Structures are given as C-alpha cells and as structure tokens.
Amino acid sequence: MATNRTFTMLKPDSLEKGHTGAILEKISSAGFKIVAMKQTQMTTADAEAFYAIHKERPFFGELVEYMTRGPIVAAILEKENAVEDFRALIGATNPEEAAEGTIRKLYAASIGENAVHGSDSDENAAIEGAFHFSGREIFSL
Ligand code: CMP
DSSP states (O other): OOOSSSEEEHHHHHHHHHHHHHHHHHHHTTTTEEEEEEEOOOOOOHHHHTTTGGTTTTTTHHHHHHSSSSSSSEEEOOOHHHHHHHHHHOOSSSGGGGGGGGGHHOOOOSSOSSSSEEOOOOOHHHHHHHOOOOOOOOOOO
C-alpha cells in the first residue's frame, strides 16, 4: 500500500560537518513536508536493532559505531511517491556513484559515511518511522 511517506535520518557526519540546515533546505525545496522531526542519538542497541538486516555484513560493526557516535536528525517526510522520489534526491549509497546535485554527491564522504538514510520501501518507511516516533509526534500538515 502506498503511504506517501518515507523516513530519513541525517547521519552523524552531516551534523558534525554542519550540513543539517543545507540538507533540510534541499528536502523542503524538493517538495517534501516534514511531518515529524527530532534530533536524537541512537544507542548501540538501537542501531543494532535498526540495522538488524545488515548484521551478517562485514561492515556491521563499523556501521553501528558510526551511527551511534553522535546525534542524528530523524524525520518522517510526506510527498506523493515519497520513497522513490526521496531515494532519487539522496542519490546512490556510494557517493562516487551518486548523480550530480544529489544530497550524497554534495555531502557524503564515502559509502559508509553517506550523510543520509532513506527508506527503501513503503513497508520499511512505516517500520522505521515507528522505530523513532510515537503517534503523537507525527503531524498532518
Ligand atoms: P544506508 O543504505 O542508509 O543503510 C545501510 C548503511 O550501511 C548504508 O547506508 C551505509 O551507511 C552502510 N554501508 C553500506 N554498504 C557499506 C559498505 N560497503 N561499507 C561500509 N558501510 C556500508
């Protein structure tokens, strides 16, 4: 079922480098409404649960360390075709392969430290949004 919502995190490297405002501006300019947002920090248990699907990957330990080393900005975004359009806006996982003008091309350092997260399906958008937000933190704007 299409929900027209996706979930994003501005990852610790984005906040460390002071890119929060610029990235949120790109998200807004692309027509996404921010229906929930907060700055927070994931615990090791949070990151291990959020990325459980990657737990057998060789980079899992590195990923958990990266995602817990500082604050993130988590947000739920609304737009028609949100999941697909947001993945186009952020670009490929590896910034070297990301299209010009995409968030990862502009702000990501490497495939591991890639600035932003975007859900890969409507189902995961709902699961990931619910991981970070309660119903009363999500607004219809
Ligand atoms: P994302 O696609 O948001 O979610 C999974 C994350 O794992 C990915 O972003 C990267 O941060 C990280 N990742 C994916 N592939 C690699 C890799 N080859 N080496 C290190 N980290 C990776």
